[in-house]
Amino acid sequence: MVTRRRFLQQAGALGLLAGLERFAPAYAWAQSTSPAVFQPRQPGNVFDLTLRQEAYPFDGRNGSAITINGSVPGPLLRFREGETVTLRVHNQLDVDSSIHWHGLLVPNRMDGVPNVVFPGIKAGETFIYQYPIRQSGTYWYHSHTRFQEQSGLYGPIIIDPSEPDPVQHDREYVVMLSDWTFEDPERVMAHLKKQGDYYNFQQRTLGTFFHDIGKDGWQATIKNRLQWGGMRMSPADILDVTGYTYTYLMNGLGPVSNWNALFRPGEKVRLRFINGSAQTFFDVRIPGLKLTVVQADGQNVQPVEVDEFRIGVAETYDVIVEPREDKAYTIFAESMDRSGYAGGTLAPRLGMSSEIPKRRPRPLRSMADMGMFDMQGMGSMPGMDMGQQTAAKPGGADQMSGMEPKGQGAKMQAGQQGMEAMPGMDSGSGGMAGMDMGSGDHAAKAAGGKASTQADPAQTLPGDPPVKHTRDDVGVANQVSPMETKNRLDEPGVGLGQDGWRVLVYTDLRSPKPYHDQRKPGRDIELHLTGNMERFIWSIDGKKYSQAEPIPFHYGERLRLIMVNDTMMEHPMHLHGVFMVLENGHGEYGPLKHTIIVKPAERLSLLITADEPGRWAFHCHMLYHMEAGMFRVVEISDKQEA
Numbered sequence: 001m002v003t004r005r006r007f008l009q010q011a012g013a014l015g016l017l018a019g020l021e022r023f024a025p026a027y028a029w030a031q032s033t034s035p036a037v038f039q040p041r042q043p044g045n046v047f048d049l050t051l052r053q054e055a056y057p058f059d060g061r062n063g064s065a066i067t068i069n070g071s072v073p074g075p076l077l078r079f080r081e082g083e084t085v086t087l088r089v090h091n092q093l094d095v096d097s098s099i100h101w102h103g104l105l106v107p108n109r110m111d112g113v114p115n116v117v118f119p120g121i122k123a124g125e126t127f128i129y130q131y132p133i134r135q136s137g138t139y140w141y142h143s144h145t146r147f148q149e150q151s152g153l154y155g156p157i158i159i160d161p162s163e164p165d166p167v168q169h170d171r172e173y174v175v176m177l178s179d180w181t182f183e184d185p186e187r188v189m190a191h192l193k194k195q196g197d198y199y200n201f202q203q204r205t206l207g208t209f210f211h212d213i214g215k216d217g218w219q220a221t222i223k224n225r226l227q228w229g230g231m232r233m234s235p236a237d238i239l240d241v242t243g244y245t246y247t248y249l250m251n252g253l254g255p256v257s258n259w260n261a262l263f264r265p266g267e268k269v270r271l272r273f274i275n276g277s278a279q280t281f282f283d284v285r286i287p288g289l290k291l292t293v294v295q296a297d298g299q300n301v302q303p304v305e306v307d308e309f310r311i312g313v314a315e316t317y318d319v320i321v322e323p324r325e326d327k328a329y330t331i332f333a334e335s336m337d338r339s340g341y342a343g344g345t346l347a348p349r350l351g352m353s354s355e356i357p358k359r360r361p362r363p364l365r366s367m368a369d370m371g372m373f374d375m376q377g378m379g380s381m382p383g384m385d386m387g388q389q390t391a392a393k394p395g396g397a398d399q400m401s402g403m404e405p406k407g408q409g410a411k412m413q414a415g416q417q418g419m420e421a422m423p424g425m426d427s428g429s430g431g432m433a434g435m436d437m438g439s440g441d442h443a444a445k446a447a448g449g450k451a452s453t454q455a456d457p458a459q460t461l462p463g464d465p466p467v468k469h470t471r472d473d474v475g476v477a478n479q480v481s482p483m484e485t486k487n488r489l490d491e492p493g494v495g496l497g498q499d500g501w502r503v504l505v506y507t508d509l510r511s512p513k514p515y516h517d518q519r520k521p522g523r524d525i526e527l528h529l530t531g532n533m534e535r536f537i538w539s540i541d542g543k544k545y546s547q548a549e550p551i552p553f554h555y556g557e558r559l560r561l562i563m564v565n566d567t568m569m570e571h572p573m574h575l576h577g578v579f580m581v582l583e584n585g586h587g588e589y590g591p592l593k594h595t596i597i598v599k600p601a602e603r604l605s606l607l608i609t610a611d612e613p614g615r616w617a618f619h620c621h622m623l624y625h626m627e628a629g630m631f632r633v634v635e636i637s638d639k640q641e642a
């Protein structure tokens with residue numbers, strides 16, 4: 001157990017301390033009241049941020065990180081709505097850098113994306129960002145240059161509203177989640193390019209193969225393997241970078257260092273969760289406490305009480321908790337693939353700790369993740385003859401051919417083997433047992449629609465019910481396509497929803513007030529998220545960024561952005577410059593998002609008012625997916641042209 005004092009002593013002994021101020025942020029966040037947060041503010045709302053590559057300890061072990069003012073994460077920036085801020089970014093690295101203000105509505109040239117809005121910040125130079133603050137809420141900032149974000153270049157932003165905050169609380173904390181690797185991120189990428197499942201040690205082994213045979217019989221097991229193997233995918237592909245290389249951090253501290261937050265029993269504590277990871281989705285809960293979600297992506301939502309929520313890369317959620325007992329509570333953020341966790345303690349006194357919850361089994365992909373929605377929940381329906389069931393559905397067998405392999409040469413062959421194995425699918429009762437992620441809950445939904453959501457039943461969600469997959473002829477950069485796609489906004493996501501407690505779903509989110517623009521969209525733009533997992537190519541509409549033209553939006557228009565996920569992984573898609581209103585069944589009360597998780601085989605849509613002219617990045621926020629090509633420029637035309 002490394003206590004904070006020990007940690008400081010160690011760091012000091014190692015000569016890492018340029019001065020105590022380098023630890024101010026992490027220190028400050030461990031204080032019990034919000035006014036103690038570190039604000040490097042100077043007269044005139046000027047902030048100085050200095051970027052350096054240096055030795056930095058993570059969970060008691062030294063890494064080489066990019067620090068901001070000497071710390072990881074960087075300092076908490078606290079702004080007030082209505083003021084104008086000036087941020088002087090001093091790049092003391094020996095390479096180019098940049099900072100992007102994630103979720104902030106800024107003039108285009110202040111957005112900080114190299115080669116999209118500016119050339120980047122050269123080594124040794126200072127760049128001055130200046131912009132008015134036009135919103136409030138919880139946000140964050142990070143480098144948009146290569147893998148610098150993975151190396152530590154990120155930090156939190158809180159913006160206080162100009163009006164009294166409708167969210168009442170007695171104290172508050174930022175809880176910034178992230179993933180750290182002692183490997184050079186360029187090497188991580190090289191490993192992934194060589195072998196997409198390099199870090200995935202949760203693949204089924206020969207041992208589990210024999211276990212499955214014992215359970216399901218030879219035929220079923222082999223058919224199951226052929227289906228997944230033929231598609232060059234594994235049902236254990238949940239995250240591509242895992243706890244094998246990652247140390248998961250809460251406010252820069254690993255589980256051993258145990259970040260502490262204090263409360264007095266009976267207080268309302270606001271926790272501002274930010275997922276500043278490069279590549280990790282977290283499932284967050286505090287056993288023994290209800291979480292009242294009051295804000296998503298910096299925008300207030302109508303309060304909703306849950307026990308757990310999934311936070312995608314780059315999303316933020318503010319929750320209120322009211323611990324009443326004089327005891328320690330564990331803030332538990334488990335990586336989605338269960339390969340590790342970030343943790344901290346919410347306690348009445350410093351130095352307390354509480355039990356780490358039992359780890360749940362690793363989740364597996366389901367048939368639904370391939371767009372076979374009729375088959376989800378099969379594992380929970382013993383005796384069902386898959387072959388007959390499929391044949392009985394109109395177009396059942398045809399639908400299988402939608403699962404076309406997109407590779408060439410050897411990969412094409414492999415894919416065809418997969419297809420041969422699929423059309424019959426007469427694997428009998430246990431055939432799907434290995435993929436029974438579709439829980440009873442899912443099966444009920446498949447049968448009975450969206451009974452569990454509070455959405456207005458009169459509202460039809462775009463992409464619901466399932467539609468046959470379209471526009472899948474996208475070349476080598478796409479491997480397979482789902483048979484059907486549908487809206488999955490009322491599903492908690494892979495591995496969640498079976499624990500007997502309430503998990504936040506996107507259909508729970510409702511804005512407190514209607515968005516200012518309620519025009520009907522003038523046009524739809526449909527984009528497909530595509531990829532070849534084996535070759536670690538990630539793309540949009542089958543094209544990598546380097547092969548693609550900008551997507552034109554017309555200044556002032558209202559449009560519907562439809563995203564279809566052709567891959568078997570979740571992608572947290574982020575659009576810079578404007579908020580998107582999620583079409584989740586709440587009509588004019590649809591929530592505002594800057595980042596949206598698109599589930600495998602999902603079709604969802606968002607409404608956008610194109611009122612910020614300029615070139616804006618639009619990309620997957622999985623850092624390695626973005627760098628592999630899942631990135632586009634959206635160009636909103638000039639005001640003059642409108």
Ligand SMILES: [Cu+2]
Pocket residue numbers: 538570571572620621622625626630
């Ligand atoms: Cu992605």
